[in-house]
Amino acid sequence: MQRNSVAPAWAGALAGLVSGGVALGVAQLVAAFVGPETFPVVAVGDVTVDLSPAPVKEFAISAFGENDKTVLIGGVLVVLAAVAALIGVLALRRLAYGFAGLAAFGVIGAVAVLTRPGAGVLDLLPTLVGVAAGAWALSWLVRRATPDAGADAGGDAEASSSAAGAAVERPAVMRAGDDLRAFDRRRLLTGAAGGVVVAGAAAVLGRQLGGRQVVDAARVGVALPKPVTPAKPVPAGADLRINGLSSFITKNHDFYRVDTALIVPQVDPRDWKLRIHGMVDRPVELTYADLLAMPLTEADVTLTCVSNEVGGEYVGNARWLGARMAEVLRKAGLQSGADMLLSTSADGFTCGTPVDVVMDGRDALFAIAMNGEALPVEHGFPVRQVVPGLYGYVSATKWVVDLKVTRFDQDEAYWTPRGWAAKGPIKTQSRIDVPKSGASLKPGRTTIAGVAWAQHTGVDAVEVRVDGGEWRQARPAEVPGPDTWRQWSIDWDAAPGRHTIQVRATDAAGRTQTEQEAPPAPDGATGWHTITVQVAQA
Numbered sequence: 001m002q003r004n005s006v007a008p009a010w011a012g013a014l015a016g017l018v019s020g021g022v023a024l025g026v027a028q029l030v031a032a033f034v035g036p037e038t039f040p041v042v043a044v045g046d047v048t049v050d051l052s053p054a055p056v057k058e059f060a061i062s063a064f065g066e067n068d069k070t071v072l073i074g075g076v077l078v079v080l081a082a083v084a085a086l087i088g089v090l091a092l093r094r095l096a097y098g099f100a101g102l103a104a105f106g107v108i109g110a111v112a113v114l115t116r117p118g119a120g121v122l123d124l125l126p127t128l129v130g131v132a133a134g135a136w137a138l139s140w141l142v143r144r145a146t147p148d149a150g151a152d153a154g155g156d157a158e159a160s161s162s163a164a165g166a167a168v169e170r171p172a173v174m175r176a177g178d179d180l181r182a183f184d185r186r187r188l189l190t191g192a193a194g195g196v197v198v199a200g201a202a203a204v205l206g207r208q209l210g211g212r213q214v215v216d217a218a219r220v221g222v223a224l225p226k227p228v229t230p231a232k233p234v235p236a237g238a239d240l241r242i243n244g245l246s247s248f249i250t251k252n253h254d255f256y257r258v259d260t261a262l263i264v265p266q267v268d269p270r271d272w273k274l275r276i277h278g279m280v281d282r283p284v285e286l287t288y289a290d291l292l293a294m295p296l297t298e299a300d301v302t303l304t305c306v307s308n309e310v311g312g313e314y315v316g317n318a319r320w321l322g323a324r325m326a327e328v329l330r331k332a333g334l335q336s337g338a339d340m341l342l343s344t345s346a347d348g349f350t351c352g353t354p355v356d357v358v359m360d361g362r363d364a365l366f367a368i369a370m371n372g373e374a375l376p377v378e379h380g381f382p383v384r385q386v387v388p389g390l391y392g393y394v395s396a397t398k399w400v401v402d403l404k405v406t407r408f409d410q411d412e413a414y415w416t417p418r419g420w421a422a423k424g425p426i427k428t429q430s431r432i433d434v435p436k437s438g439a440s441l442k443p444g445r446t447t448i449a450g451v452a453w454a455q456h457t458g459v460d461a462v463e464v465r466v467d468g469g470e471w472r473q474a475r476p477a478e479v480p481g482p483d484t485w486r487q488w489s490i491d492w493d494a495a496p497g498r499h500t501i502q503v504r505a506t507d508a509a510g511r512t513q514t515e516q517e518a519p520p521a522p523d524g525a526t527g528w529h530t531i532t533v534q535v536a537q538a
């Protein structure tokens, strides 16, 4: 008896894939009501992010850049699809195997959801309802594919009759070889098509309902107060307006984004609270309205990511508006001995910032606006931290909701156990923006230009050399203060041939960038940005 050939493997794989789709679509729909982070695919992705060792994450960032999240979710979906197909194949042999596979999936999803910060039992709903819908779809499709459940190749009458609900009227032996009756291809295909429609509709509806409309609307409705302390005027000469050179202010749309969030946290400002506790005299709770009612400070500050490679793109300059962190902390009263501010975001990311840096008078802000508009949701709406001079991973908490005043010897922030330094002052760096590395140039006078940064110390000088020759002084542009990057430019008489161009900056404390190359981990890349260009014959 060749029962295995009754319904082909592809039929099982198809049933499995469609059932998996139904499970995810329905889970997505339910997650729209419970919270987008409870969608099991996202939760599994989040766990993957949190469990990935630093080198894997660094690889992901360098290989995929800001697409790393899409690649990760895509990877999770590919694995899911493969396993769903397998589950379908098993289900055709014996439905109970398929159910067991789905249940195993549900358990993985449930565990992932429950390990998310602040997760409750209700958060399991998308996973549970999704798995139930997937199981229902699977048994329905298997039944359609094999109308005579008795032909179920496993021959387990109990599992097939109870699960598939079809009466076993004749012994399977009698129908062995009766392919038309044992495997109904048309009914499987129409059923699968129906399943795809259900899965797609549920997913689309879920995305619509769980989307960002509510928070987007609240964001658009924010009336930004005028700063009591406006930004220092930006000198006219701060922006050299050279083609290809990063503009002095980075537009919000162009601003780099780095975070561990697979889906951007949606925080309604009406629900937002910042809790300040720990080593303080009086714990404080601030609402968004409280924050907006404080005297606000505006400041131009360049953010930099510790993951930025020499010459990399993870740096940007914006005008921030916010309440001074020092003033908020003085309301709470810092106790002596506290040296760390452990901030937590709505999605559970944590960040450890030195107390002395925040309290030393620099423009360390709980920022609410970026370049004249309420913070973009991706950049931390409604409130994020901005601290000049520190890499983002130790200072720039987006969607910040909690601040614990503590000690570095008692608490650890997100990236520290993952191989990054507990403290992250920004290292002086410089970058050549024009010409682009690998460019082909005409011979003759050419402009070389770029940016350099040494936040809160300031950039004093920038030097450029070609082909390892003499360092020449570039012209640094004007700056409003020490907390932003500084443009620079220099003219070069390009002779035909291939050339190497290098840059190095010296900060206002007299320290020149080291030539020594270091990778981003554990505390920031070093080395001189070096590009090569090809100059054509005259």
Ligand SMILES: Nc1nc2c(c(=O)[nH]1)N[C@H]1C(S)=C(S)[C@@H](COP(=O)(O)O)O[C@H]1N2
Pocket: 255, 256, 257, 258, 259, 260, 261, 303, 304, 305, 306, 345, 346, 347, 349, 378, 379, 380, 391, 392, 393, 396, 397, 398, 399
């Ligand atoms: N909630 C949260 N805030 C975060 C992060 C994060 O992963 N989660 N990453 C930090 C890092 S590493 C950097 S470099 C900056 C980047 O800010 P941006 O995305 O607005 O450029 O945000 C910081 N704030």
Ligand SMILES: [Mo]
Pocket: 258, 304, 305, 306, 307, 391, 392, 393
């Ligand atoms: Mo970062």
